[in-house]
Amino acid sequence: MEALKNTILEKTNKSLGVNAEDARLTLTYLSLAFIVLFIGGALGLLQGLNRAGLLELPVWLNYYQILTAHGVLLVLVFTTLFMIGYFYASLSHTLGGLLPKVRKMGWVAFGLLVTGVVFVVTTIIMGEASVMYTFYPPMQASPWFYIGLVFLVAGLWVSGIGVFINAASWKKRNRGKHLPLLSYFAVGAFVLTLLGSLGVTAEVLMLIPWAFGWTETINVMLSRTLFWSFGHTIVNVWYLVAVSAWYVTVPKIIGGRLFSDTLARLVVILSVVLNVPGGFHHQIIDPGFTQGLKFMHVFMSLSIALPSLMTAFFMFAVFERAGRKKGAKGLLGWFKKLPWNDVRFLAPMIAMIAFIPAGAGGIAQTNNQLNQVVHNSLWVVGHFHLTLGTTVVLTFFGVMYWLIPYLTKREMTTKINRLGIIQTIVWAVGMLFMSGAMHWVGVLGSPRRTSYTTYGDNATALGWDPYLFFLAIGGSLLFLGVILMVYIVFNLMFFAPKGNTAFPIAEPEDNASVTPRWTERWGLWVIVAIAVISMGYVIPLVDLILNAPPGSPPFKTW
Amino acid sequence: MKMHRFEEIWLVIGVGVLILSMVVTGYQTFAMEMGPPSNMETIDPQKVDETAPFDEPGVYKTGENEYEVVMTLQIFSFTPNNIEVPVGSKVTFTMTSKDVIHGFQIAGTNANAMVVPGHIQKITETFNEPGEYLVLCNEYCGAGHQAMATTITVK
Numbered sequence: 279m280e281a282l283k284n285t286i287l288e289k290t291n292k293s294l295g296v297n298a299e300d301a302r303l304t305l306t307y308l309s310l311a312f313i314v315l316f317i318g319g320a321l322g323l324l325q326g327l328n329r330a331g332l333l334e335l336p337v338w339l340n341y342y343q344i345l346t347a348h349g350v351l352l353v354l355v356f357t358t359l360f361m362i363g364y365f366y367a368s369l370s371h372t373l374g375g376l377l378p379k380v381r382k383m384g385w386v387a388f389g390l391l392v393t394g395v396v397f398v399v400t401t402i403i404m405g406e407a408s409v410m411y412t413f414y415p416p417m418q419a420s421p422w423f424y425i426g427l428v429f430l431v432a433g434l435w436v437s438g439i440g441v442f443i444n445a446a447s448w449k450k451r452n453r454g455k456h457l458p459l460l461s462y463f464a465v466g467a468f469v470l471t472l473l474g475s476l477g478v479t480a481e482v483l484m485l486i487p488w489a490f491g492w493t494e495t496i497n498v499m500l501s502r503t504l505f506w507s508f509g510h511t512i513v514n515v516w517y518l519v520a521v522s523a524w525y526v527t528v529p530k531i532i533g534g535r536l537f538s539d540t541l542a543r544l545v546v547i548l549s550v551v552l553n554v555p556g557g558f559h560h561q562i563i564d565p566g567f568t569q570g571l572k573f574m575h576v577f578m579s580l581s582i583a584l585p586s587l588m589t590a591f592f593m594f595a596v597f598e599r600a601g602r603k604k605g606a607k608g609l610l611g612w613f614k615k616l617p618w619n620d621v622r623f624l625a626p627m628i629a630m631i632a633f634i635p636a637g638a639g640g641i642a643q644t645n646n647q648l649n650q651v652v653h654n655s656l657w658v659v660g661h662f663h664l665t666l667g668t669t670v671v672l673t674f675f676g677v678m679y680w681l682i683p684y685l686t687k688r689e690m691t692t693k694i695n696r697l698g699i700i701q702t703i704v705w706a707v708g709m710l711f712m713s714g715a716m717h718w719v720g721v722l723g724s725p726r727r728t729s730y731t732t733y734g735d736n737a738t739a740l741g742w743d744p745y746l747f748f749l750a751i752g753g754s755l756l757f758l759g760v761i762l763m764v765y766i767v768f769n770l771m772f773f774a775p776k777g778n779t780a781f782p783i784a785e786p787e788d789n790a791s792v793t794p795r796w797t798e799r800w801g802l803w804v805i806v807a808i809a810v811i812s813m814g815y816v817i818p819l820v821d822l823i824l825n826a827p828p829g830s831p832p833f834k835t836w
Numbered sequence: 837m838k839m840h841r842f843e844e845i846w847l848v849i850g851v852g853v854l855i856l857s858m859v860v861t862g863y864q865t866f867a868m869e870m871g872p873p874s875n876m877e878t879i880d881p882q883k884v885d886e887t888a889p890f891d892e893p894g895v896y897k898t899g900e901n902e903y904e905v906v907m908t909l910q911i912f913s914f915t916p917n918n919i920e921v922p923v924g925s926k927v928t929f930t931m932t933s934k935d936v937i938h939g940f941q942i943a944g945t946n947a948n949a950m951v952v953p954g955h956i957q958k959i960t961e962t963f964n965e966p967g968e969y970l971v972l973c974n975e976y977c978g979a980g981h982q983a984m985a986t987t988i989t990v991k
Contacts, residue, residue, distance in 0.1 A: 287839035289892045569871040587850040645861040646872045654974035723943030725974035731982035738970040826955035827878035835978025
């Protein structure tokens with residue numbers, strides 16, 4: 279009886295479209311996300327122009343202040359808001375509506391995140407926290423900055439636990455069935471978020487008493503190492519969010535099928551299990567770790583490439599099959615059959631193409647000696663503007679074209695589609711200029727996180743200026759892209775014509791094999807993940823604690 | 837789980853490239869001594885000025901064409917600065933920070949190391965080309981970070 283009731287519930291949900299209360303939750307998240315994108319993007323433009331020597335900032339606005347705000351708002355806040363909004367809508371759609379309890383948790387998480395952002399942004403504006411997204415001690419920000427971070431992490435946890443509760447409840451109601459793939463991605467992404475945030479939580483809990491002056495010194499290397507167990511994992515979480523849209527929604531949009539449900543789930547499991555120790559490659563030229571340990575971590579970092587290689591195969595298999603079904607001939611004829619003039623496909627497609635050089639660059643720079651060439655240079659900034667700024671963000675943009683009309687019961691017009699294509703091209707060209715220039719000048723030695731300088735008209739530094747000029751051109755185009763996107767999002771939200779938009783969920787192939795049961799054994803995968811994290815971190819952490827030098831007192835150097 | 841034949845080939849090639857890159861990295865690290873700077877010594881970050889060798893920073897000749905530069909990094913300078921060494925010198929930099937985390941990078945070379953308070957970092961570079969090399973801090977260290985630079989003149 280219960281099961282029947284639930285089936286009916288799910289059927290109604292699917293035919294009537296989204297539950298209004300669930301839609302309101304996600305729309306609130308997404309609205310704030312795109313306001314944050316606008317502010318963060320504007321700050322990025324100022325930086326780009328300043329860095330190229332084209333714009334002198336007023337005295338009351340410091341380069342490092344806006345760089346900190348840009349990083350925190352775009353790497354942490356925009357992405358978090360998007361992830362929660364998108365996955366809660368996914369749960370609502372694929373699991374037959376959010377549980378009332380979980381919807382409430384979604385609002386609580388929103389409150390926590392907003393509180394965290396207010397603390398963090400206020401301290402940055404007051405000039406009390408120009409410490410970058412990485413906040414390495416012994417540089418010390420206001421304690422309220424760190425407390426804001428605690429709220430942000432708490433928001434992530436509450437929303438994650440909400441996802442687990444909703445998934446578990448669905449499983450109980452649907453014994454023997456596999457969790458729908460998109461919800462499966464949501465569970466995986468939040469498990470990874472929780473695992474990745476353990477280290478940074480420990481770090482921040484050490485920083486707060488130090489920032490209040492209750493403890494005198496801080497263990498600098500321990501803090502740095504704990505930070506990176508989070509700092510890199512979280513960007514891989516954003517990547518996993520983008521990947522979920524590739525696997526589940528893109529095949530449907532292009533008229534194809536899910537290539538392999540099992541493979542998709544395996545990619546989620548591998549991404550969760552292998553990811554956290556990858557952060558260590560940010561510390562390849564640090565003191566305090568042996569070369570042997572660093573070499574072991576090359577293996578741990580490179581292993582993250584494995585699920586991405588699988589994804590590349592999966593997606594191209596989907597494209598080829600969809601193209602051939604439409605009558606494509608020859609080896610590459612399917613390529614032309616793809617819906618290039620549909621922005622819902624074009625945006626994620628360019629996102630995927632960007633990941634080819636982005637992923638290759640990542641593999642290169644995680645090998646120790648190559649890392650030494652580019653560490654802390656603008657190359658790295660170019661790298662994550664390709665991975666995060668293009669692959670992840672363009673996919674997020676691509677999702678907006680159907681998710682917002684789906685939630686607001688509207689339809690995207692051909693005009694918005696055309697504008698979206700322009701937006702996508704502006705973004706791609708802007709990134710080509712900016713990220714390309716950053717990569718190149720980074721190899722020449724130009725450092726990241728540095729305001730405009732010629733180091734006293736040093737000839738080497740002057741030679742970097744032409745590249746920085748291209749960086750500024752790219753940055754300006756990207757801000758144009760931000761303006762277009764924010765316009766598109768709010769147009770879709772409030773002005774697009776009423777109508778019906780489907781939530782695209784790809785169907786499995788007709789002859790698809792049965793997904794094995796082991797994909798549902800999350801208890802096991804968490805244990806394996808913890809084992810892998812221990813492999814990567816027990817030795818260095820124990821060493822950093824037991825053989826620690828005397829700690830460092832605080833410094834405010836800005 | 838059954839994999840597509842092409843997928844197996846693709847993954848074998850992909851993983852092969854990853855393993856090859858590890859072999860090259862490992863060979864360079866352990867056989868050619870090109871590994872990244874990884875010194876394990878520590879120091880009291882509040883007593884750098886009183887601790888040898890940093891109580892006397894400077895350029896020291898340690899052998900024929902070999903030098904050691906004992907260097908402290910602090911906001912926003914390197915001590916000693918504007919160093920001069922002869923062409924062909926093999927120079928080992930022994931460094932620590934007196935305050936926050938700094939970076940030590942010689943532009944146009946592969947010399948690049950993090951200098952963390954409480955830790956002593958070492959990196960060696962051989963200068964075969966004459967000229968003026970730009971040394972800069974590549975880790976954000978505060979309001980004057982963009983001014984933290986010096987030179988090494990090789991003649």
